[in-house]
Amino acid sequence: MxxxxxxxxxxxxxxxxxxxxxxxxxxxxxxxxxxxxxxxxxxxxxxxxxxxxxxxxxxxxxxxxxxxxxxxxxxxxxxxxFGINPRPPTEVHIPKRHAEPRPDLERLCICVLRDYLRLLRIWRLRYEPAEPGEPMDDRFAESCQMEATVNFFLDALIVGDPAPRERVLEVLVKDGSIYELQAYVGKRKKEEPGHAGKYQPCA
Ligand SMILES: [Zn+2]
The missing domain is CATH 3.90.580.10 (Zinc finger, CHC2-type domain)
Incomplete structure (x- = not known):
């Protein structure tokens, strides 16, 4: 009990x-x-x-x-x-009085993913091969590969039930993946002519 x-x-x-x-x-x-x-x-x-x-x-x-x-x-x-551990460590358990469903981390993930999605959409339009058979630009390939996944993560975070939302958060935050992605998107945005200024940085 x-x-x-x-x-x-x-x-x-x-x-x-x-x-x-x-x-x-x-x-x-x-x-x-x-x-x-x-x-x-x-x-x-x-x-x-x-x-x-x-x-x-x-x-x-x-x-x-x-x-x-x-x-x-x-x-x-x-x-x-509320992220309460059902089996708290036996030594000392300090109850989390202000437990919240980690809104800051969630907001960061959503912001970074949206930023990445915008970049992917620009790449898809900008680097689509003009002729069939033309060598495919890496950025176009990446946009084809990643757009569905990013959309899936965003859906789970924004409108998902708590359980899948938690799992997606875990995947993104584990090993600092979301911070790596944030750095990657920031770097690639700067390389993109004419678009870097439009983005809001994620706090
Ligand atoms: Zn009543």
């Missing part, structure tokens, strides 16, 4: 509600997703309570009710979405 406690200590109902798309105002009030609510009557904090329909509980109850899943599944979902 330890994971139940770990999740409850790591994520508040308010954080989960925000992460799952509820608009929570500065007072912690939101439109209640559990009844037909027209004025925010759901109070969110460590726990949640609705003044309209009486729904209440902790972050696990909230997530279970919101997605129509069991408490055990809700714990799993929260652990995945």
């Amino acid at each position: 330890k994971i139940f406690e770990t999740v409850k200590q790591s994520v508040t109902a308010r954080q989960a509600a925000k992460a799952y798309g509820l608009e929570v105002d500065v007072h912690g009030m939101a439109l209640c997703p559990f009844h037909d609510d027209h004025h925010p009557s759901l109070k969110l904090d460590q726990r949640f309570y609705c003044f309209g329909c009486g729904a209440s509980g902790d972050v696990i109850d909230f997530t279970a009710k919101l997605f129509g899943i069991s408490p055990r599944e809700a714990v799993q979902k929260l652990a995945e979405d």
Whole structure:
């Protein structure tokens, strides 16, 4: 049962509600997703309570009710979405009080991939062989090879479910691939006549 406690200590109902798309105002009030609510009557904090329909509980109850899943599944979902280790190291475990689904890293990946995609599209237009049989420019070849993959990654990051999104993030961040790609795109953009100035650098 330890994971139940770990999740409850790591994520508040308010954080989960925000992460799952509820608009929570500065007072912690939101439109209640559990009844037909027209004025925010759901109070969110460590726990949640609705003044309209009486729904209440902790972050696990909230997530279970919101997605129509069991408490055990809700714990799993929260652990995945907030990067909480289900088997924390035995020595000392410091709960992540401000666990968030790594928005900065995600934003960097999306920015670098979009930048790369723009470059690939320029290459595809600019270096397409004029005649069939003409030797293929490396840049044109790269654009043909990579565009679908980059699009796939972007889709997964922007509109994907949490599980595939996490996997894509892992692939991009492992071994620093995204930083290598960032450096590579930056360098190749500079070589491209007339286009370098149009790009926004990724923060
Ligand atoms: Zn309600």
